[in-house]
Each structure stands twice: as structure tokens, then as C-alpha cells.
Amino acid sequence: MLRFAVVGIDHGHTFDHVKGLLAAGGEFVGYCPKTSVPALLDNFKKTYPDTPQIDREALFADPSINVICIAAIPRDRAGLAIRAMKAGKDVMTDKPGVTTFAQLEEVKKTVAETGRIFSICFSERHCVRSAVKAGKLVKEGAVGRVIQTIGMGPHKLQLPTRPDWFFDPEAFGGIIVDIASHQVDQFLFYTGSTTGEVVASSIGNFGMPEKPKFEDFGEVLLRSDRGSGYVRVDWFTPEGLGTWGDGRLTILGTEGYIELRKYIDISGRPGKDHLFLVNGTENRHIDCSDEKLDYFDAFTADVRDRSETAMTQAHVYEVCRLSLEAQTKAVRLGGR
Structure with a gap:
């Protein structure tokens, strides 16, 4: 079973990630409550009252967690994704996954070095x-x-x-x-x-x-x-x-x-x-x-099988490059 956690609750798209992965059979392990939007965190607590709040470093360090979902302030998403991948996690991030060309190159480098998945959930x-x-x-x-x-x-x-x-x-x-x-x-x-x-x-x-x-x-x-x-x-x-x-x-x-x-x-x-x-x-x-x-089922299968059925990594990079x-x-x- 895919076990996932949330780090970065600064945009409402975090609810899409959680809902989608739960529907695909994932287990929501916990989330870091750090946020710039207190009302969003309050809504998150009400929606998932039984899910524990856990320090993000503890979430990164937990070897049983497969995936980190990120909807932080956009400029922070790439850094958190890199931190997660270096800790052995696959990543599902809100758009934009990167805000600079330097971040894109660092993400590419980290994916190549770790073999982890960097997926952007293009919710639209x-x-x-x-x-x-x-x-x-x-x-x-x-x-x-x-x-x-x-x-x-x-x-x-x-x-x-x-x-x-x-x-x-x-x-x-x-x-x-x-x-x-x-x-x-x-x-x-x-x-x-x-x-x-x-x-x-x-x-x-x-x-x-x-x-x-x-x-x-x-x-x-x-x-x-x-x-x-x-x-x-x-x-x-x-x-x-x-x-x-x-x-x-x-x-x-x-x-x-x-x-x-x-x-x-x-x-x-x-x-x-x-x-x-x-x-x-x-x-x-x-x-x-x-x-x-079907994105969330496909992403879950990709985590399990180390495949690219939800979206190729090359596609993610090209969307980022063209947008930048x-x-x-x-x-x-x-x-x-």
C-alpha cells in the first residue's frame, strides 16, 4: 500500500492530492501543519481530524512513507521536493513545481541521482x-x-x-x-x-x-x-x-x-x-x-512499478521549461 504525507499546506490543491491518493487506496500517514494560510489549515484539520500532525523532518525521516505531497508557497516547492527525493520519497507537487530555471535544473539532477519520481499534479x-x-x-x-x-x-x-x-x-x-x-x-x-x-x-x-x-x-x-x-x-x-x-x-x-x-x-x-x-x-x-x-491510480502504480504511466518525467520537465x-x-x- 502507498503511504503518503503532506508537507506544505499553502494552497487548496492539497485537498485534491489527498482525496485522489485515498481513492487510489493510499494511506494518509500525517501532515506538517506549517502554513501561510491559517484558514486552509483549519479546513484541513476539520476534513482529516484523525490524521496526526507531524514535524516535517520526522516525515522525511520515516522510511515507511513512500510519497510526499507538496502544496507549499510556490518558490519553496522545489526545495521541499528535492529534500523529499534525497530522503528516498517520490513526490507529488502542486503546480508550479518550480519557479526558476535553477530550481528546474536542480530537480532534474536530483531525479537522475535518486531515481525518484517528481510528478506535478496539473489539476486542471x-x-x-x-x-x-x-x-x-x-x-x-x-x-x-x-x-x-x-x-x-x-x-x-x-x-x-x-x-x-x-x-x-x-x-x-x-x-x-x-x-x-x-x-x-x-x-x-x-x-x-x-x-x-x-x-x-x-x-x-x-x-x-x-x-x-x-x-x-x-x-x-x-x-x-x-x-x-x-x-x-x-x-x-x-x-x-x-x-x-x-x-x-x-x-x-x-x-x-x-x-x-x-x-x-x-x-x-x-x-x-x-x-x-x-x-x-x-x-x-x-x-x-x-x-x-485516473491520474492517481496511475501515479500509485508508477510508485509501485517504477514506471511512467501517469505522466512521463520528460513531459513534466518540458511543461516547466516552456512556462519559465x-x-x-x-x-x-x-x-x-
């Missing part, structure tokens, strides 16, 4: 049932060869809940690294690309002059030998929307297209995970709410 694909279904439809050839993805990652600011580091690009890596890594992952995955290039990228601060370093808008144009991708991420989701963001993905193929409304259908259908498929024979809406999330490059090259818009 791995934890979204409509995204899982889309992957199956693409594999079945429902839209022909995929030639473009358009990924939108809008978010609500929800200012009262945000810690100080949320507004510091050095802490969160910049909006492209922090959020658009999801869409970079999806571009590579759905187009079947093993590598890509950044054609153009932009960032901006249009709505928060009082936080001059903050970035509330980002966009990226990607290209590979198999297709192209456009990404837009932002913090401008209006409060009137009934969820935290209207995440969307359009997958264009040579014989049709798929559109995902991941978290809400603004036309009125209840719930989330709405998939629209249009091709030469049909035009239909698919409710994906019962689709199984797009952030670094980005033209700043908005005059702030």
Missing part, C-alpha cells in the same frame, strides 16, 4: 473529469488529428483570502508560471507533442496599481511540430459568476472540435464538467461528472 487536467474524457475522445480519433488548443484560465481574486506572498512574483513565479502551466500541460498532452517553443508571451497589471509587481493578465502563443496553442490566464472573473473561474479549453482537430466548460455552463446546465463534441456525425453535450480520474521561458520572455502590458 488530472482532477477535471471533462478533461479526462476529452483525452479519451482524442485518443479514439473523435476529432481527427489535433492541430490547436485554446486554453483559458480565468480566476476570481477573492482578495480577503490571499496571503502576502500571493502578490509577490518571486514567491509565486509570475502568472504564466503559476497558472498557465496548466494550459501548457494541456497543449502538449492533447496535441501529442513531446516538445514545443514559445512564439510570444505577454503579462500585465491592469487592475491593481496598488500592487505594482502583481500580474493579473498573461497570454502565451505556443508551437510544436504537431500544432499550435494559445493560452490566456487572468484574475478578472467577476464576482457574479457562480464559481471561482470559467475554465475553458477548445481542442481543434482536422475532423471536429471539443470544447470544455470545466467548472460551469453559463447557459444554465447545472454542475460542472461539461463537454461539447462536434464532428462529421454528431453535435452533442456530454455530462462527464461520472468520469473516473514564456514568463521570462513576456512583454509587459498595461503601463504598470
